[in-house]
Amino acid sequence: MQLEVDHLTKVYPGKRGLLATSFKVEKGECIAIVGHNGAGKSTLLKILANWIVPDSGRARVEGIDLKNRLALVRKIGFVPETPNLFDLFSVEYNFRLFARLFQIPFVRIEKALKEFDLLSFRHTKVRELSKGLKQRVSIGRSLLPDPPLLLFDEPTSGLDFEMTKEIYKLLKGLHVSGKTILFTSHRPEEIQTLATRIMVLHQGGLVFDGPPGTYFQSEIHENLYA
Numbered sequence: 285m286q287l288e289v290d291h292l293t294k295v296y297p298g299k300r301g302l303l304a305t306s307f308k309v310e311k312g313e314c315i316a317i318v319g320h321n322g323a324g325k326s327t328l329l330k331i332l333a334n335w336i337v338p339d340s341g342r343a344r345v346e347g348i349d350l351k352n353r354l355a356l357v358r359k360i361g362f363v364p365e366t367p368n369l370f371d372l373f374s375v376e377y378n379f380r381l382f383a384r385l386f387q388i389p390f391v392r393i394e395k396a397l398k399e400f401d402l403l404s405f406r407h408t409k410v411r412e413l414s415k416g417l418k419q420r421v422s423i424g425r426s427l428l429p430d431p432p433l434l435l436f437d438e439p440t441s442g443l444d445f446e447m448t449k450e451i452y453k454l455l456k457g458l459h460v461s462g463k464t465i466l467f468t469s470h471r472p473e474e475i476q477t478l479a480t481r482i483m484v485l486h487q488g489g490l491v492f493d494g495p496p497g498t499y500f501q502s503e504i505h506e507n508l509y510a
């Protein structure tokens with residue numbers, strides 16, 4: 285089992301963040317996490333990415349506990365909804381900083397620049413890039429340690445049609461290459477295009493976990509978009 289989540293819980297003052305959520309993920313799955321605003325989707329991803337600490341529960345990636353933060357840098361890549369890049373630095377320098385911080389060989393930078401079609405932007409400051417390009421840089425950086433598990437928080441949020449299609453292609457390619465993917469989404473067509481499994485969160489709780497076919501015929505889907 286690639287990812288085991290066991291009763292993960294995070295409660296914010298006066299609000300349900302995530303309530304005792306448990307599930308297991310096998311290698312190669314591409315899971316869409318859906319639900320209304322405030323359902324707990326980002327909270328779940330941020331806990332798995334070690335951005336926030338859960339109140340209770342545990343999670344393991346390929347047997348490694350979430351608490352082992354340094355080891356998990358090589359296991360999990362996280363692409364937040366808003367890229368957390370250094371805007372004043374070039375694309376290449378952003379990659380270099382990340383690589384140095386986590387002792388990733390610099391050869392991987394060249395590989396990532398090539399793979400993500402960023403060679404011609406390597407010396408461009410991030411703040412000068414379009415939203416779609418920034419997203420590509422953010423995805424490229426998350427892949428520098430070559431992690432088997434990728435987490436995307438609303439990967440196409442705010443992108444235009446062309447950029448959205450480009451990101452779909454990228455995500456599909458990553459999935460085909462064997463990566464396991466969890467992504468949050470509000471877009472039915474995105475879920476339909478990419479997901480092999482759907483999980484629905486409602487007020488912090490997991491209320492559906494199953495295949496896309498079952499989900500799209502369910503009342504849960506109808507109610508979500510009613």
Ligand SMILES: Nc1ncnc2c1ncn2[C@@H]1O[C@H](COP(=O)(O)OP(=O)(O)OP(=O)(O)O)[C@@H](O)[C@H]1O
Pocket residue numbers: 296297299300301302319320321322323324325326327328
């Ligand atoms: N740092 C925080 N402090 C207090 N409450 C928070 C914090 N982060 C999230 N919450 C609350 O926790 C709940 C779950 O938030 P979360 O961001 O995980 O939802 P979401 O499903 O990702 O929503 P969206 O689709 O709008 O991104 C919400 O009620 C939210 O207001």
